[in-house]
Amino acid sequence: MKSSTLILNTAALAIVPLQLMFSIFLLLRGHDEPGGGFIGGLVAASAFVLYAFSFGAESTRKLLRVTPRDILAAGLLFALASTLPALWSGQPMLTAHWWELPLPGESYLKLSTVLIFDIGVYLTVLGTLMTFVIGLMEAEE
Amino acid sequence: MMLLAVLSGFLLAFAVPALHRLAGQHIGWLLALLPASLTVYFASLIPSISRGETLLIEYQWMPGLGITLDFMVDGLSLVFALLISGIGTFILIYAGSYLKGHKDLGRFYIIMLSFMASMLGLVLSDNLIAFFVFWELTSITSYMLIGFNHEDEEARKCALQGLFVTAGGGLVLMAGLILLGFMTGSYSFTEILASDLQLQEHAFYTAATVCILIGAFTKSAQVPFHFWLPNAMAAPTPVSAYLHSATMVKAGVYLLARLNPSMGGDALWSGSLMLFGAATMLTGAYLAFSSTGIKKVLAYSTVMALGTLTMLIGVGTELAITAFICFLLAHSLYKGALFMLAGALDHETGTKDITKMGGLRQSMPLTAAITCLAALSLAGLPPLFGFVAKELMLESLLKAPLWSTGLLVMAVASAILVVAVAGLVAIKPFFGEVRRTPKQPHEAPFGMLVGPAVLSLLALIFGVVPFVPASIVLDAAISSVYGGSVQTALALWHGINIPLMLSGTSLLIGSLLFYKWQRLQPNLYAINSVGSRIGPEAGYFRFMLGITQVANWQTRLLQNGVLGIYLLILVLVTFGLAGYTLFIKEGFHLDFDFSDGYFYEFGIALLLIASTIFACATRSRLGSVASVGVLGFGVALIFIHFSAPDLGITQLLVETLTVILLVLVLFKLPPFVNLSSPWERYRDLAVAVFAGIVMTLLILAVLDIQYFESISSYYVENSAGLAFGKNIVNVILVDFRQLDTLGEIFVLALAAVGVYSMLKLKAEDQNKS
Numbered sequence: 001m002k003s004s005t006l007i008l009n010t011a012a013l014a015i016v017p018l019q020l021m022f023s024i025f026l027l028l029r030g031h032d033e034p035g036g037g038f039i040g041g042l043v044a045a046s047a048f049v050l051y052a053f054s055f056g057a058e059s060t061r062k063l064l065r066v067t068p069r070d071i072l073a074a075g076l077l078f079a080l081a082s083t084l085p086a087l088w089s090g091q092p093m094l095t096a097h098w099w100e101l102p103l104p105g106e107s108y109l110k111l112s113t114v115l116i117f118d119i120g121v122y123l124t125v126l127g128t129l130m131t132f133v134i135g136l137m138e139a140e141e
Numbered sequence: 142m143m144l145l146a147v148l149s150g151f152l153l154a155f156a157v158p159a160l161h162r163l164a165g166q167h168i169g170w171l172l173a174l175l176p177a178s179l180t181v182y183f184a185s186l187i188p189s190i191s192r193g194e195t196l197l198i199e200y201q202w203m204p205g206l207g208i209t210l211d212f213m214v215d216g217l218s219l220v221f222a223l224l225i226s227g228i229g230t231f232i233l234i235y236a237g238s239y240l241k242g243h244k245d246l247g248r249f250y251i252i253m254l255s256f257m258a259s260m261l262g263l264v265l266s267d268n269l270i271a272f273f274v275f276w277e278l279t280s281i282t283s284y285m286l287i288g289f290n291h292e293d294e295e296a297r298k299c300a301l302q303g304l305f306v307t308a309g310g311g312l313v314l315m316a317g318l319i320l321l322g323f324m325t326g327s328y329s330f331t332e333i334l335a336s337d338l339q340l341q342e343h344a345f346y347t348a349a350t351v352c353i354l355i356g357a358f359t360k361s362a363q364v365p366f367h368f369w370l371p372n373a374m375a376a377p378t379p380v381s382a383y384l385h386s387a388t389m390v391k392a393g394v395y396l397l398a399r400l401n402p403s404m405g406g407d408a409l410w411s412g413s414l415m416l417f418g419a420a421t422m423l424t425g426a427y428l429a430f431s432s433t434g435i436k437k438v439l440a441y442s443t444v445m446a447l448g449t450l451t452m453l454i455g456v457g458t459e460l461a462i463t464a465f466i467c468f469l470l471a472h473s474l475y476k477g478a479l480f481m482l483a484g485a486l487d488h489e490t491g492t493k494d495i496t497k498m499g500g501l502r503q504s505m506p507l508t509a510a511i512t513c514l515a516a517l518s519l520a521g522l523p524p525l526f527g528f529v530a531k532e533l534m535l536e537s538l539l540k541a542p543l544w545s546t547g548l549l550v551m552a553v554a555s556a557i558l559v560v561a562v563a564g565l566v567a568i569k570p571f572f573g574e575v576r577r578t579p580k581q582p583h584e585a586p587f588g589m590l591v592g593p594a595v596l597s598l599l600a601l602i603f604g605v606v607p608f609v610p611a612s613i614v615l616d617a618a619i620s621s622v623y624g625g626s627v628q629t630a631l632a633l634w635h636g637i638n639i640p641l642m643l644s645g646t647s648l649l650i651g652s653l654l655f656y657k658w659q660r661l662q663p664n665l666y667a668i669n670s671v672g673s674r675i676g677p678e679a680g681y682f683r684f685m686l687g688i689t690q691v692a693n694w695q696t697r698l699l700q701n702g703v704l705g706i707y708l709l710i711l712v713l714v715t716f717g718l719a720g721y722t723l724f725i726k727e728g729f730h731l732d733f734d735f736s737d738g739y740f741y742e743f744g745i746a747l748l749l750i751a752s753t754i755f756a757c758a759t760r761s762r763l764g765s766v767a768s769v770g771v772l773g774f775g776v777a778l779i780f781i782h783f784s785a786p787d788l789g790i791t792q793l794l795v796e797t798l799t800v801i802l803l804v805l806v807l808f809k810l811p812p813f814v815n816l817s818s819p820w821e822r823y824r825d826l827a828v829a830v831f832a833g834i835v836m837t838l839l840i841l842a843v844l845d846i847q848y849f850e851s852i853s854s855y856y857v858e859n860s861a862g863l864a865f866g867k868n869i870v871n872v873i874l875v876d877f878r879q880l881d882t883l884g885e886i887f888v889l890a891l892a893a894v895g896v897y898s899m900l901k902l903k904a905e906d907q908n909k910s
Binding site: 069 | 797886892
C-alpha cells in the first residue's frame with residue numbers, strides 16, 4: 001500500500017523530520033515536563049508510519065537502515081543496561097544513578113540511568129510499532 | 142572454600158570445550174583431577190567429623206526469603222561427599238576410555254561435571270530450599286545424561302520418563318519441605334534436627350511425611366516408581382554406574398536418613414519405609430534374577446539395594462542404622478565397580494545379553510578377576526565388605542521391634558535371588574564354554590579397569606578390617622542418622638550364629654537357582670510380560686496418555702480458535718470475579734451525583750456513548766474502527782480536561798496508531814457477513830452489558846472506599862526530591878515503578894515477536910502453496 005498523492009508526499013517530507021525532532025525533544029524533557037520515552041516513541045513511530053504511508057514499506061526500511069526488530073532489541077538492551085550501575089555498586093536492582101557534567105557557562109548536563117532507561121523505552125516502543133506496521137504492509141504486498 | 146568445592150564442578154564444566162580441544166582424548170584424566178582433589182579436601186575434614194563435630198559453613202543467597210547457601214558437614218553428608226567425589230574420579234577416567242572418539246565427549250563431560258556439583262550440593266546443603274534446588278538439578282542433569290544418545294528415540298523416551306517420575310516426585314517433595322518449614326519455623330536441617338519439637342504430633346505431620354516419602358521414593362526408585370531406573374540404562378554405562386547406582390538414586394535414601402532423627406519413630410514413617418522398602422527389595426531381586434541384559438540385571442539389583450536401605454531406615458534401631466550405613470558403602474563400592482565392568486564387557490564384546498556371553502575369562506582375564514571380586518561382595522560372601530553389611534542387616538532384622546519375621550523372610554528370599562544374580566554377572570559371562578560374540582573380545586583398556594579394581598579392592602580391605610572405615614567416618618555417619626552417639630565394633634567374623642546360618646542357606650539355594658536359571662528363563666519371561674501389562678509402568682503410560690487427552694479436550698473447549706469465545710471467557714471470568722468480590726465486600730451502591738458537572742463534560746460523555754453505540758451497530762468495518770477512534774479521542778479529552786496531559790497525549794497517539802493498524806488489517810478481511818445466530822448476539826450483548834455494569838459499580842465504589850492511604854501524595858512529595866524530576870507521571874514510570882515498566886516493554890517486545898512470526902508463517906504458507 002502506497003499513496004501517490006503529491007500533497008501527502010510533499011507534506012510527509014516536511015513533517016517527518018519535524019516529528020522526529022519533536023519526539024526526541026519529548027523524550028529528553030520528559031522528566032520535568034509532559035513527555036517521556038513512551039510518548040516520544042509513539043511520536044517517532046507515527047512519523048515513520050506517515051512516511052510509510054507516503055512512500056511504502058520498502059523505502060521506510062531504507063530510511064530506518066536497521067530492521068525494526070533490531071531497534072526493539074536495542075531498546076531492551078538499553079533498558080537492561082540502565083540496571084548495571086546499581087548492580088556494580090551493590091545496590092538493589094534499578095536504583096537510579098545520576099551524573100552531572102559541567103558545561104561551559106553556568107549550566108550543566110544532567111545524565112542518569114533513568115535517561116538511559118527512557119531511551120530504552122523509546123526504542124522499544126518505536127521498534128514494536130514499526131514491526132507491526134512494516135510487517136502488516138509487507139504482508140499485503 | 143566449601144562454596145568453591147561444591148560449585149567447582151559447574152565452573153569446570155564451562156571450561157570443558159576449551160580443555161577438550163587442548164587435551165583431546167586424554168581429557169578424562171585431566172578432569173578427574175577435580176574430583177580427586179575434592180576427595181582429598183573432604184578427607185581432610187574427616188578428623189573433626191569423627192570427633193563428632195558438625196561443620197556449618199554459611200553463605201548468604203536470598204536473605205530476604207530465608208534462603209541461604211549454608212553447607213553442613215556431618216558424618217552422613219561426609220560419607221556421601223566422599224563417595225560422590227571418590228567414585229566420580231574413577232568414573233571420569235573410565236568415561237574417557239568408554240566414550241573414546243565419541244563426537245559429543247565434551248558435552249558429556251559438561252553435564253557429568255554439572256551433575257557431580259549438583260549432587261555434592263544436595264548432600265551438603267543445610268537449607269531445605271537450596272537442597273531442593275540441587276535435588277532438581279540432579280534430576281535435570283540425569284535427564285540429559287539418560288538421553289545422551291539423543292538421536293535414539295528409545296533413549297529420549299526413557300530420559301523423559303525418568304524426568305517425569307523424579308521431577309514430578311520433586312514437586313511433591315517441595316510441598317513436603319515447605320510444610321516441614323512451616324512446622325518447625327526453620328528451613329535449616331541443623332535447626333530442625335536440633336529442635337526438640339514433637340513433629341509427630343503436629344497437624345501437618347501426616348501431609349508432610351506423605352509428601353516427603355513420595356519425593357524420596359520416586360528419586361530412589363521404590364515400588365511402585367521403580368520402573369524408571371532400569372529404563373535409565375539407556376544412558377552410557379559411566380552414567381549408569383555413577384548416577385543410577387552409586388549416587389543420584391541414593392538421594393532419596395539420603396533425605397530419609399537425614400530426616401530420620403526428627404521425623405522418625407512414628408508408625409506412619411517407619412511402617413511405610415519398612416513396607417515399601419521390603420517390597421522394593423524383593424521386587425528388585427526377583428526382576429534382577431529374571432532379566433537377561435547385564436545392565437538390566439545390575440539396575441534391578443540396585444532397586445533391590447535401595448529397597449533394603451529404605452527398609453533399614455524404617456526399622457530404625459541402632460543396629461539397623463549401622464547396617465544401613467555399611468550397606469550403603471558396600472553397595473556403592475561393588476555396584477559402581479560392576480557397572481563399569483559391565484560396560485567394559487559391552488564395549489569389548491558388542492553385546493549386553495548375558496545369554497550370548499561365555500568363557501570370556503580367557504580373553505579378558507583381568508576383567509574376569511575383578512568382576513568375581515565385586516560379585517562376591519554383591520552376593521555377600523566373606524571376606525568382602527558386602528558380607529559384613531549383609532550379616533548386620535540380617536541381625537538387625539532378627540532383632541527388629543516390629544514385623545521381624547516377615548521382614549526376615551523377605552530379606553532371606555531376596556538374598557537367595559541376589560546370590561543367583563551375582564552368579565549371572567560373574568560366572569555366566571566368564572566361565573563355561575566360549576561363545577562367539579559380535580566383536581572379537583580382548584582385554585579392556587587400563588582406564589576402564591582402574592576404577593573397578595580400586596573399588597573392589599576397597600571392598601575387600603574394608604571387609605577384612607571393617608573397624609577401620611567404621612572408626613574413621615562410619616561411626617559419625619551412623620550417629621547422625623540415628624540421632625545419638627553410636628560406637629560400633631564391626632568385625633568380619635562373629636562366630637556361628639543365626640545370620641551366618643541364614644547366609645549359608647541362601648548361598649546354597651541361590652547357587653541352585655543360578656544352576657537352573659537357563660531352564661527357568663522362559664517361565665520368568667512369561668510372568669514378566671504379564672507383569673508389564675498390569676504393572677505400575679503400564680499405569681504410568683495410561684497416566685501420560687490421560688494428560689494428553691485432557692489437554693486435547695480442554696484445548697477444544699477453551700481455545701477452539703474462535704476469538705469471540707476467548708474474549709467472552711476472559712470478560713466473564715474477570716468481571717464475574719470482580720463483581721462477586723465487590724458484592725461480598727461492599728455490596729452495591731448506586732448513587733450518581735451530577736450536580737457539579739459542566740455542560741461540556743456532559744457533551745463529551747454523550748459523544749462517548751454515541752460513538753460506542755455506532756461502533757456496535759454499524760455494518761461498515763471502517764465506520765466501526767473510526768468510531769472506536771472517536772471514543773478514544775473522547776477519553777483523551779477527559780484526561781486533558783482533568784489536567785493529565787501525559788495521559789492525554791499518550792491516549793491520542795495510541796488511538797491514532799491503533800486506528801492505522803486496524804485499517805491495515807481491515808483490508809485483509811473478507812467482506813462483512815453475519816455468521817453468528819441472534820441467540821449468540823444476545824448472549825454477547827448480555828455479557829457486554831454485565832461487564833459494563835460491574836465496571837461502573839466498581840468505579841463508583843472506588844470513589845467512596847479507600848482501604849489504604851493513597852500513595853499519590855508520596856509521589857507528589859518525593860518526585861523532585863528523590864528522583865530529581867518534576868513530571869510525576871514520568872518519574873513513576875521510569876523511576877519509582879521502573880520494574881513494572883521494564884516488564885511492560887518486555888511484554889511489548891513479546892507482542893511484536895508474536896505478530897512478526899504470525900505474519901512470517903502466513904507468508905511462508907502462501908509461498909509453499
